[in-house]
Amino acid sequence: DTYLNPNYSFDNFIEGDCNRLARSAGFAVAQRPGLTSFNPLMMYGGVGLGKTHLVQAIGNYIMNHFDNKMVLYVSSEKFTNQFINSIKNNTLQEFTDFYMKVDVLAIDDVQFLSGKEKTQDTFFHIFNHLHQLGKQIIMTSDRPPRELQGLQDRLLSRFKWGLTADLQTPDFETRIAIIQKKIQSEGISIDYDVIEYIAHSVNSNVRELEGVIVSLMAQASLTRREIDVELAKNTLRNIVMNEHKEVTIDTIQEIVADYFQVSIADLKSKSRKKEVVYPRQLAMFLAKEYTDLPLKSIGYHFGGRDHSTVIHSIQSVNLLMDETPDVEETLQKLRSYFK
Numbered sequence: 001d002t003y004l005n006p007n008y009s010f011d012n013f014i015e016g017d018c019n020r021l022a023r024s025a026g027f028a029v030a031q032r033p034g035l036t037s038f039n040p041l042m043m044y045g046g047v048g049l050g051k052t053h054l055v056q057a058i059g060n061y062i063m064n065h066f067d068n069k070m071v072l073y074v075s076s077e078k079f080t081n082q083f084i085n086s087i088k089n090n091t092l093q094e095f096t097d098f099y100m101k102v103d104v105l106a107i108d109d110v111q112f113l114s115g116k117e118k119t120q121d122t123f124f125h126i127f128n129h130l131h132q133l134g135k136q137i138i139m140t141s142d143r144p145p146r147e148l149q150g151l152q153d154r155l156l157s158r159f160k161w162g163l164t165a166d167l168q169t170p171d172f173e174t175r176i177a178i179i180q181k182k183i184q185s186e187g188i189s190i191d192y193d194v195i196e197y198i199a200h201s202v203n204s205n206v207r208e209l210e211g212v213i214v215s216l217m218a219q220a221s222l223t224r225r226e227i228d229v230e231l232a233k234n235t236l237r238n239i240v241m242n243e244h245k246e247v248t249i250d251t252i253q254e255i256v257a258d259y260f261q262v263s264i265a266d267l268k269s270k271s272r273k274k275e276v277v278y279p280r281q282l283a284m285f286l287a288k289e290y291t292d293l294p295l296k297s298i299g300y301h302f303g304g305r306d307h308s309t310v311i312h313s314i315q316s317v318n319l320l321m322d323e324t325p326d327v328e329e330t331l332q333k334l335r336s337y338f339k
């Protein structure tokens with residue numbers, strides 16, 4: 001992506017010990033692009049810790065506070081692809097000209113440039129050009145510069161000209177604040193004991209924290225239950241349970257059953273009750289999608305049905321999908337539990 005997402009701002013970035021240096025350096029750069037000693041500004045940290053959010057917040061802030069500054073945000077993958085295409089199409093000059101005329105260049109996840117010598121050469125020239133003109137350069141990486149194997153030394157040494165700041169895993173208080181902010185932005189309210197429970201249980205990164213909240217809300221609305229600690233426990237158990245698992249027919253049945261609050265025995269039963277038929281059909285549909293099992297064997301796992309029943313179920317789901325958009329949405333939610 002080469003475009004800023006206006007949803008990322010400093011206002012909705014929660015500050016904590018884990019990100020204070022990066023945030024304040026970022027804010028300084030946003031207020032005086034190219035004029036601080038933080039040039040380049042290099043922010044690094046693991047996945048889901050807010051690198052993209054911060055770098056885009058800087059870009060958005062500059063866009064909103066300066067009329068005449070051209071800000072360009074680009075992922076390193078996109079940069080690489082554009083570069084390769086420009087070689088193919090004989091438009092390398094246009095490519096470099098384009099990048100050399102920006103006032104602020106934000107380039108995300110520079111670890112992707114690793115091993116791409118030609119791309120690095122071109123980035124090196126763009127970097128030098130912009131830096132000499134006092135233009136602001138902001139970069140992110142999933143690791144500190146010294147661990148960026150496959151990047152040219154001349155680039156790495158330039159990365160150290162400015163400021164390098166890390167983003168760490170959020171501490172408990174920051175996690176609480178992030179959850180509160182997130183549910184507030186969703187317009188819902190959750191009891192503090194649930195928030196505390198989630199903050200205790202999920203301590204890896206912010207993206208995962210957000211994922212849990214989204215799943216929790218989906219679970220609550222689908223089962224028409226209130227969000228309480230019990231539901232949070234269920235949701236987390238599902239997520240953890242399915243994290244590193246390949247998707248088997250058993251997993252599918254477990255997840256679908258749990259989602260619709262029916263039993264696995266119900267799914268395998270002969271029951272024609274509406275509350276059971278629909279989940280059963282979705283489960284068969286997903287079994288076809290996720291496993292390599294022949295239809296006959298899928299039928300076998302659903303109480304010894306034959307393959308024509310499975311075909312019929314899949315067709316029913318397809319028909320339903322044409323009629324109501326909810327079905328696709330439900331499938332999406334279910335699929336999200338498989339990851």
Ligand code: ADP
Nearest residue numbers: 012013014046047048049050051052053206207
């Ligand atoms: P990264 O680029 O480091 O992998 P992202 O910037 O994509 O991580 O962040 C993942 C998600 O977490 C995003 O939705 C982002 O808005 C959110 N997030 C990360 N850090 C914070 C924070 N300090 N305050 C609020 N939201 C955050």
Ligand code: MG
Nearest residue numbers: 051052053108
């Ligand atoms: Mg990112």
